[in-house]
Amino acid sequence: MSSNQNILVKLNGAGLSLNNKWLVKGVSLQVEKGKIVTLIGPNGSGKSTTAKIALGIYKKIDGSVEKYTSKVGYVPQKISIDWTLPLRVNDFMVLTESISNELIDEALSLTGVIHLKDKNLGDLSGGEFQRVLLARAISKKPELLVLDEPVQGVDFTGEIALYELIKKISDELNCGILLISHDLHTVMSATDHVVCLNGHVCCSGSPMDVAKNNEYKALFGEQASQILSRYEHRHDHVHTSEGEIKKN
Amino acid sequence: MLDDFFIRALIAGVGVAIVTGPLGCFVVWRRLSYFGDTLAHSALLGVTLAYSMEFNIAFSVFIISSLIALTLIQLQKRTNLPGDALLGLLAHSSLAIGLVVIGFLSFIRFDIMGLLFGDILAVTANDLLIIWIGGALILLVLKLIWKPLFASTVNYELAEAEGLNPDRAKAIFTILMAAIIAISIKMVGLLLITGMLIIPAAMARNISSSPQKMVMYSIIGGLLSVILGLFSSLEFNTASGPSIIAASLLLFILSLLNIKQSIKLKN
Numbered sequence: 261m262s263s264n265q266n267i268l269v270k271l272n273g274a275g276l277s278l279n280n281k282w283l284v285k286g287v288s289l290q291v292e293k294g295k296i297v298t299l300i301g302p303n304g305s306g307k308s309t310t311a312k313i314a315l316g317i318y319k320k321i322d323g324s325v326e327k328y329t330s331k332v333g334y335v336p337q338k339i340s341i342d343w344t345l346p347l348r349v350n351d352f353m354v355l356t357e358s359i360s361n362e363l364i365d366e367a368l369s370l371t372g373v374i375h376l377k378d379k380n381l382g383d384l385s386g387g388e389f390q391r392v393l394l395a396r397a398i399s400k401k402p403e404l405l406v407l408d409e410p411v412q413g414v415d416f417t418g419e420i421a422l423y424e425l426i427k428k429i430s431d432e433l434n435c436g437i438l439l440i441s442h443d444l445h446t447v448m449s450a451t452d453h454v455v456c457l458n459g460h461v462c463c464s465g466s467p468m469d470v471a472k473n474n475e476y477k478a479l480f481g482e483q484a485s486q487i488l489s490r491y492e493h494r495h496d497h498v499h500t501s502e503g504e505i506k507k508n
Numbered sequence: 509m510l511d512d513f514f515i516r517a518l519i520a521g522v523g524v525a526i527v528t529g530p531l532g533c534f535v536v537w538r539r540l541s542y543f544g545d546t547l548a549h550s551a552l553l554g555v556t557l558a559y560s561m562e563f564n565i566a567f568s569v570f571i572i573s574s575l576i577a578l579t580l581i582q583l584q585k586r587t588n589l590p591g592d593a594l595l596g597l598l599a600h601s602s603l604a605i606g607l608v609v610i611g612f613l614s615f616i617r618f619d620i621m622g623l624l625f626g627d628i629l630a631v632t633a634n635d636l637l638i639i640w641i642g643g644a645l646i647l648l649v650l651k652l653i654w655k656p657l658f659a660s661t662v663n664y665e666l667a668e669a670e671g672l673n674p675d676r677a678k679a680i681f682t683i684l685m686a687a688i689i690a691i692s693i694k695m696v697g698l699l700l701i702t703g704m705l706i707i708p709a710a711m712a713r714n715i716s717s718s719p720q721k722m723v724m725y726s727i728i729g730g731l732l733s734v735i736l737g738l739f740s741s742l743e744f745n746t747a748s749g750p751s752i753i754a755a756s757l758l759l760f761i762l763s764l765l766n767i768k769q770s771i772k773l774k775n
Contacts, residue, residue: 315669334669341662345537346716355659356670380717406669 266292268404268436273323274313283309285322285460289453291404291436296427298439298447301457302479307440308337310457311406314438329404333397335390337408337440347381349373349392357400367399368392370425372418386413394422398429405429405437419443423450444484514742516636517628517695521734521752523639524692524704527646529727531688532709533719534681535702537661542592543580544702546599547689550576551698552606554690555623559616560609566638566690573686576602581682626697626749628741635694642691646684653677658719697749707756708733714763729759 268291275285284306291297291314299307313321315334341347353364368374371391376384384392394410407426411419427450430437441447448454448467455464456476463473470476476484535544554569561568576598583594610618622630650657653676660667660674667674689701696704708729709722716722737752744751 312665312669315665317665317668330671332670334666336663336665336669339663339666342537342539344539344713345662346713346718346722347662348718351718351720352662355662356655356667356672358655 268329269314270326271314274325275322276309276318287461289455291438293436294434295452296430296437296439296450297453298451299455299457305457306459307457308408311408311438311440315406331403333402333405335393335397335407335410343382349376349379352381353396353399359400363399367395371395387415390414401433403435405435408440513629516631517738520631520636520639520695521738523643524695525730525734526727527643527688528704529730530650530723532705533723533726535705536709541702541706542595544705546595547573547686548698548701549599550602551689551693553602556606556609560613569693570686570690573689574683577682577686624697624699625747626695628748630694639691646687650684653680657681700749700753703753707760711760711763715766
């Protein structure tokens with residue numbers, strides 16, 4: 261754990277109940293500058309709820325949230341936009357903060373949708389809209405990014421490119437990222453810390469620790485565990501300057 | 509030569525249209541037309557109270573409509589009834605109470621028709637002051653809350669997550685709605701105020717590609733409706749409110765032609 265100054269948001273035993281039913285309970289986690297924290301878990305395990313608690317969208321929560329930044333970028337999982345609004349991509353980019361035209365263009369270029377800048381939001385495909393959502397979240401150079409399945413509906417090659425972009429943004433802006441994703445392969449290669457949810461924190465730690473965890477195996481099955489372990493092999497040897505492979 | 513009262517009505521109408529333009533866009537975007545109706549119905553109660561206590565009408569309507577709006581917000585939090593049922597409850601009960609109170613005020617001669625449908629003869633120099641100063645205040649406040657209000661209209665959670673405080677913006681917008689109804693009641697009448705808010709905005713939606721353009725066209729549409737409506741009201745001796753609304757409907761129908769064209773282009 262690094263020093264307290266690096267903490268962007270911290271959940272202490274946070275939970276939310278609706279109509280006497282717990283959506284998620286007792287979640288403690290923190291996101292620090294330059295780190296990517298990933299939430300994984302089956303459907304209905306409270307991933308999105310946890311993200312919204314961290315963002316302060318829910319007011320009546322159990323436990324507490326400490327938020328140390330107001331520069332937040334958010335990509336929600338579901339977004340329903342009313343088409344009674346005539347809204348172009350360009351209008352959408354400045355929705356919550358007025359940013360310069362250069363920043364808008366830069367962000368749209370990074371996610372590969374600069375050509376859609378003057379298009380109506382309602383005319384975009386699902387994948388295109390997802391890229392615009394991500395562009396909007398990163399354009400204002402936030403300190404904290406909360407990405408709830410940011411690449412859903414994006415084509416396969418685009419998915420890999422966008423995950424690389426997310427990793428790059430985390431390094432360049434030194435911002436903290438709270439990521440929710442289903443794709444264990446892609447996520448694990450970039451994640452610093454994994455929190456496995458199932459209504460509560462079932463286990464957490466580095467991707468390796470989580471992969472070895474029995475509760476994780478029970479939740480996701482043996483195969484998922486192997487996916488995680490595969491990334492271990494990346495680090496089990498080093499290349500010496502002589503070009504030899506040396507086992508750790 | 510135009511009469512003084514007509515010039516006053518024109519100045520008043522122009523003032524009202526400039527304010528209803530942008531507010532009406534939000535009414536359309538946020539699906540608040542029935543909410544506007546409810547506030548307008550409750551305005552009758554405000555008017556009768558103003559008469560019985562010899563109070564300023566606009567001020568009294570503003571107070572009563574704001575109270576009804578706040579009551580609605582509380583009821584929404586504390587009951588399981590759907591929003592439209594609550595709106596109906598408040599709209600009709602406040603209208604009924606207003607009418608009952610009128611019954612007690614038999615000593616005052618009431619121009620009910622003028623109240624319901626607007627009366628250009630009734631606009632005084634004092635009303636002009638209220639419309640223009642009140643209107644300027646409404647626009648100023650709307651400009652201040654534009655960002656959070658617009659962002660939360662697009663998506664509440666994005667606005668909340670990125671620190672814009674949409675709940676406060678919504679509460680302030682509710683008060684602005686009460687205010688526009690209060691200042692425009694004499695022009696358009698309480699049964700037709702919502703039409704003045706919605707129809708120019710709906711017309712603007714048909715011909716605009718961005719929110720800013722929609723607001724602009726909505727204002728222009730409102731101005732044209734007021735000018736057209738008031739002149740025909742003078743010409744045919746009809747009530748000002750219905751004439752203005754009928755004119756705005758005409759503009760809306762014209763805007764439909766534009767939609768047809770753009771759909772043809774797409775195919």
